């Protein structure tokens with residue numbers, strides 16, 4: 001059975017739904033040695049800021065039994081060098097590119113977005129509002145509705161109207177649905193979630209935190225159920241906007257969970273460090289899994305678990321009613 005894999009992300013159409021996640025595939029140079037990047041739905045670039053930045057002090061990563069803890073900071077060449085070198089190379093290779101952008105305040109986000117306007121290789125912009133806001137003692141924009149609204153509004157106004165803007169959200173909030181609605185009201189064309197989850201590892205020999213910065217971001221299998229839950233919540237909160245789901249995806253069945261929860265596309269990140277072919281393997285496995293379950297189109301599977309949950313709710317309601325009826 002053949003499956004129509006077209007990913008429908010609002011007005012953005014991708015030939016398939018598997019993306020390389022921001023910051024885990026670089027600008028494609030290294031991965032291109034192992035895989036045909038043009039076979040990906042799209043490549044999401046590392047978050048680019050206005051000026052070059054060398055990142056945070058080392059050590060900046062630590063292994064855990066079920067994921068990677070990292071605090072690299074947004075290492076990058078700055079938007080001008082990025083457009084001249086990285087984006088030019090990606091365009092030359094004919095890749096579909098989603099450019100992740102970041103900043104320390106909304107004006108910087110807007111400045112970076114403006115410099116991408118009209119660039120033919122840019123399929124969309126991902127506004128990384130789940131990075132620390134340096135002006136606010138490391139707090140994330142996405143943890144605060146007003147700050148999120150300010151950044152997403154500024155990016156949407158500054159960006160090329162033809163380039164959809166995806167807000168990259170964090171799981172580290174109590175009311176994710178509210179944050180998503182605020183971003184939608186501020187002009188977001190879709191969502192990308194989740195970013196890494198705040199975490200810490202302490203070395204029991206040195207008795208000190210392993211990362212130089214202490215706290216880092218956890219990614220990989222440990223965060224997958226959190227990420228699936230977040231996709232589910234955002235799909236319910238803002239049903240009309242597309243979602244790129246990420247967090248611990250390492251197989252086609254992992255990806256299928258995200259699709260069933262409401263993701264229109266998925267991004268593979270940490271799994272790529274262990275297996276550079278992971279995104280394309282996930283794509284092949286997802287295609288097989290969709291076919292095996294009778295889905296002729298990816299879009300038919302998007303959010304499908306919500307309808308099944310409604311049936312479950314009905315069954316639970318019926319089960320709860322039964323004793324009362326039997327008593328009557």
Ligand SMILES: Cc1cc2nc3c(=O)[nH]c(=O)nc-3n(C[C@H](O)[C@H](O)[C@H](O)COP(=O)(O)O)c2cc1C
Nearest residue numbers: 021022023046047128194195219220247248269270
């Ligand atoms: C080393 C590393 C660097 C990352 N850099 C970025 C980044 O520049 N921008 C961003 O939005 N997310 C970044 N992320 C987050 C990933 O894009 C992804 O959302 C997250 O890791 C969850 O997916 P995963 O478990 O498949 O890695 C980074 C993650 C890692 C592990």
